[in-house]
Structure formats: structure tokens, C-alpha cells
Amino acid sequence: MSKLIRVLIAKPGLDGHDRGAKMIARALRDAGMEVIYTGLRQTPEQIVAAAIQEDVDAIGMSILSGAHNHLFPKVIKLLKEQNASDILVIGGGVIPEDDIPELLEAGVGAIFTPGTLTSDIIKYLRENVQ
Amino acid sequence: MELIEKMLNGDKRACARLISSVENNSNEAEDIIKTIYPHTGKAHVIGITGPPGAGKSTLTDKLVKLLRKKDLRVGIIAVDPTSPYTGGAILGDRIRMNDLALDPGVFIRSMGTRGYLGGLAKATRNTVKILDAFGCDVVIIETVGVGQSEVDIVKAADTVVMVMVPGLGDDIQSIKAGVMEIGDIFAVNKSDILGAQRTATEINMMLDLSQNLERRPPVVMVTASQNQNIDKLLEEIEKHYIYMKENDILEKRRKLNIKRELVELVEEELRKYVIKETENKGEMESVTLSLYTKETDPFTIRDILLSKIK
Numbered sequence: 001m002s003k004l005i006r007v008l009i010a011k012p013g014l015d016g017h018d019r020g021a022k023m024i025a026r027a028l029r030d031a032g033m034e035v036i037y038t039g040l041r042q043t044p045e046q047i048v049a050a051a052i053q054e055d056v057d058a059i060g061m062s063i064l065s066g067a068h069n070h071l072f073p074k075v076i077k078l079l080k081e082q083n084a085s086d087i088l089v090i091g092g093g094v095i096p097e098d099d100i101p102e103l104l105e106a107g108v109g110a111i112f113t114p115g116t117l118t119s120d121i122i123k124y125l126r127e128n129v130q
Numbered sequence: 131m132e133l134i135e136k137m138l139n140g141d142k143r144a145c146a147r148l149i150s151s152v153e154n155n156s157n158e159a160e161d162i163i164k165t166i167y168p169h170t171g172k173a174h175v176i177g178i179t180g181p182p183g184a185g186k187s188t189l190t191d192k193l194v195k196l197l198r199k200k201d202l203r204v205g206i207i208a209v210d211p212t213s214p215y216t217g218g219a220i221l222g223d224r225i226r227m228n229d230l231a232l233d234p235g236v237f238i239r240s241m242g243t244r245g246y247l248g249g250l251a252k253a254t255r256n257t258v259k260i261l262d263a264f265g266c267d268v269v270i271i272e273t274v275g276v277g278q279s280e281v282d283i284v285k286a287a288d289t290v291v292m293v294m295v296p297g298l299g300d301d302i303q304s305i306k307a308g309v310m311e312i313g314d315i316f317a318v319n320k321s322d323i324l325g326a327q328r329t330a331t332e333i334n335m336m337l338d339l340s341q342n343l344e345r346r347p348p349v350v351m352v353t354a355s356q357n358q359n360i361d362k363l364l365e366e367i368e369k370h371y372i373y374m375k376e377n378d379i380l381e382k383r384r385k386l387n388i389k390r391e392l393v394e395l396v397e398e399e400l401r402k403y404v405i406k407e408t409e410n411k412g413e414m415e416s417v418t419l420s421l422y423t424k425e426t427d428p429f430t431i432r433d434i435l436l437s438k439i440k
């Protein structure tokens with residue numbers, strides 16, 4: 001049996017929409033993964049603390065508020081500080097194409113923009129979680 | 131092991147890794163438990179159970195905040211059902227406990243019920259041991275109160291809090307026998323909702339009618355979402371623990387659980403052994419055939435299989 005993949009799904013930022021995040025959570029569950037769903041308005045500190053306690057393989061953040069250029073690097077920095085850089089970070093939500101290269105440069109594994117098939121996200125996770 | 135050393139020194143990442151190990155029943159799992167075993171048995175283990183959506187996580191969050199005011203370190207194991215079809219799960223209890231995420235004295239772990247080898251009870255029991263060795267003064271296990279495996283988990287707790295809510299249906303009696311009996315304390319949550327008083331009255335009546343109770347469980351009305359009466363509930367939890375210690379009931383209960391655990395461990399090994407011995411050599415097929423044709427009987431075969439164990 002292959003290892004069970006554990007993913008933390010968070011919806012940081014101030015806007016109150018978590019439809020997309022919930023949809024992804026369900027898709028990952030249906031693909032046989034364990035999803036730790038932390039809900040709305042998480043700070044990067046809370047997300048990283050939860051990811052460490054839950055020993056997840058990956059963190060998925062859905063960001064609609066435009067704060068992606070701040071939130072993703074912050075989470076990656078905190079993971080590094082806590083010797084947890086092996087946790088994969090992926091993102092989704094409304095993120096302009098132009099911002100993506102910089103986020104990948106900062107250490108985000110992949111960004112999935114609206115319209116991405118959930119099957120692509122699942123495939124990416126299966127291939128990139130060690 | 132280096133991870134154990136780190137965990138014993140308070141490293142949360144190491145603690146989390148060790149929990150994954152025992153959860154996955156990895157090769158190291160047994161060595162981990164062997165090493166930490168002497169460090170266990172100190173924590174007060176509290177089981178919080180009740181129907182889906184009763185407010186168990188909200189209540190846990192509020193209880194933990196009170197425990198933290200007393201400077202106690204707390205571990206939480208939040209169990210949610212795994213989908214039997216896909217093996218996946220959405221573990222959402224943390225949503226109600228987000229304030230606790232950054233508290234250095236709190237460790238929260240979400241667990242799916244999975245199709246555990248050796249049972250869910252084994253995985254949770256071993257996780258409790260790790261959190262206990264990690265230095266948690268209190269370990270809370272939250273689980274939905276349906277199904278035998280969930281009941282088995284909370285049975286392993288020192289104190290079981292049954293969370294009830296108004297509107298569960300007309301009578302409390304309809305709640306499965308065997309589930310009610312395990313409650314040491316009853317919390318009627320959502321007391322802000324109409325019918326809460328009636329629910330409390332019904333539970334009280336039922337408890338008054340129950341015989342063979344070692345101790346008549348108290349019923350506490352709470353409103354977790356508004357942080358109401360949680361202090362009263364904690365007081366009852368503490369009273370129960372003191373009562374258990376003073377009357378040697380804690381020792382009795384823990385010994386009973388140790389025996390149960392031991393029997394389960396032996397059973398698990400026996401099962402594995404028999405399956406390995408028979409399936410590998412194709413013996414199972416021939417044995418099944420001889421039973422099918424009534425050449426022999428299951429009890430004779432059982433004794434033959436058991437006699438192979440040195």
C-alpha cells in the first residue's frame with residue numbers, strides 16, 4: 001500500500017470565501033488523501049504551526065484577496081525557520097500570471113489558477129510528495 | 131532514536147513525526163513505544179464523545195483554554211471518519227480550535243478512522259502515549275459517538291464526557307445502549323437552544339433509573355459557543371479524576387485497559403501468524419476443502435493451527 005498523503009488546506013486572508021478551498025478539500029479526499037481543513041482567516045503562523053503538528057506532506061493555500069505576494073513567501077520562510085522545508089507548498093485562487101514566476105522562485109511548488117482540473121492537482125501532489 | 135530524544139525535549143516536529151510512525155504502524159512503531167513506555171501514565175486522558183455536530187470541538191477549544199489558564203499542557207487527538215469508499219478524509223475539527231494553534235503548551239493532531247491494522251483503538255492509544263511522554267498533563271480525545279471502534283477509543287480514557295444536544299429525537303432512550311453507559315459526565319451543549327432543559331431532565335431521569343452505576347454521572351448544561359458554564363464542566367471533570375484516584379478506581383480502570391490492550395496485541399499477532407502459515411503454503415485452501423466436504427470440523431483444525439505455535 002502506498003503512503004497516505006496528508007494535506008493541510010487553508011484559506012488565509014481576510015475575505016470570507018472558502019468555496020474553492022472546500023471544493024479542493026473534497027476532491028483530495030475523494031482521491032484518497034487525508035485533508036486537514038483549517039477554515040478561514042488563518043495567519044501564516046497558524047498555518048505553519050498546524051502543518052507541523054499534523055505532519056502533513058503538503059500545504060495548499062487558496063488566496064483570493066490579492067495578498068499572495070506576501071502570504072506565500074511568509075509561509076515558506078516560517079517553514080524554513082522551523083526546519084520544515086520538506087513540506088510542499090502549493091497555491092490556488094486568483095493569482096495573476098505575472099506574479100507566478102516570482103512565487104515559484106520563492107519556493108512555492110505550483111500555482112493552480114482558476115479552471116485547473118482537480119485531477120491535475122491530485123496528479124501533481126502524488127508525483128511531488130516524497 | 132534521535133526523534134524520541136528530541137520529542138522528550140519538547141520538539142513538536144519530532145512529536146508529530148513519531149505520531150505518524152505509530153499511526154502508520156511503521157517498522158519503527160514498536161521500538162518507539164518500547165522506548166517511551168516508561169514515560170507514560172502521567173496524563174489525565176479525557177474522552178469527549180457525542181453525536182456529529184454536537185459541539186465537541188467547540189467545547190474542547192473552550193475547555194483547553196481553561197486548562198491553559200491553570201498552566202497545564204494539553205494534547206488533543208481529534209478523530210473524524212475516513213470515507214470507506216476512497217480511504218480519504220476531511221478532518222475539520224481544527225476549524226473550531228484555531229486560537230490554540232500557536233499556543234506552545236497545546237498540541238493538536240487530527241486522525242482519520244482509516245482501516246487501521248490492529249484497529250483504530252491501537253493507533254489512538256499509541257498516540258496518547260506519545261503525547262503523554264511529550265509532557266502533556268491532559269490528553270483529550272474527541273470522537274463521534276457512533277460505532278464500536280469509537281466506543282472502544284473512549285473506553286481507554288480516564289474520564290468520558292458525553293456531549294448531548296437538544297433535538298436528538300424524542301427520547302434519549304433511542305440512543306444506542308452501550309454508548310450511554312460509558313459516560314462519566316454528561317454535558318448538554320447548546321443550552322441556548324429551546325429544549326435543552328428537557329434534554330437534561332431526560333438524561334437525569336434515565337441516570338436515576340440506571341442501576342449498577344459505580345458513580346452517578348453529573349449532568350452539566352453548557353453553551354460552548356458562548357463559553358457558558360465550561361468552568362462548571364471542568365470542575366466536574368476534575369472532581370471525577372480525584373474521585374477515581376482516591377478510590378483506586380483509576381488504577382482498576384487503567385489495569386483493565388492494559389489487559390484489553392494486551393489481549394488485542396496477542397490476537398493481532400496470532401491472526402497474522404495463522405494467515406501467514408496457512409495462506410503461504412496453500413494450506414488454507416486444502417483446510418477449507420476438508421471442512422467443506424465435512425471430512426473434519428473447525429475446532430479440530432483450530433487446534434492443529436494453534437499447536438504450530440511454539
Ligand SMILES: Nc1nc2c(ncn2[C@@H]2O[C@H](COP(=O)(O)OP(=O)(O)OP(=O)(O)O)[C@@H](O)[C@H]2O)c(=O)[nH]1
Binds near residue numbers: 185186188226321322
Ligand atoms: N447554538 C449553539 N451552537 C453551537 C454551540 N456549540 C457549538 N455550536 C455550533 O455547532 C456546530 C458544530 O460544532 P462543532 O464544535 O464543530 O461540533 P462537533 O461535535 O465537533 O462536530 P463533528 O466533529 O463534526 O462531529 C458549529 O456550527 C458550532 O458553532 C452552542 O453551545 N450553541
Ligand SMILES: [Mg+2]
Binds near residue numbers: 186187188222223272
Ligand atoms: Mg469536531
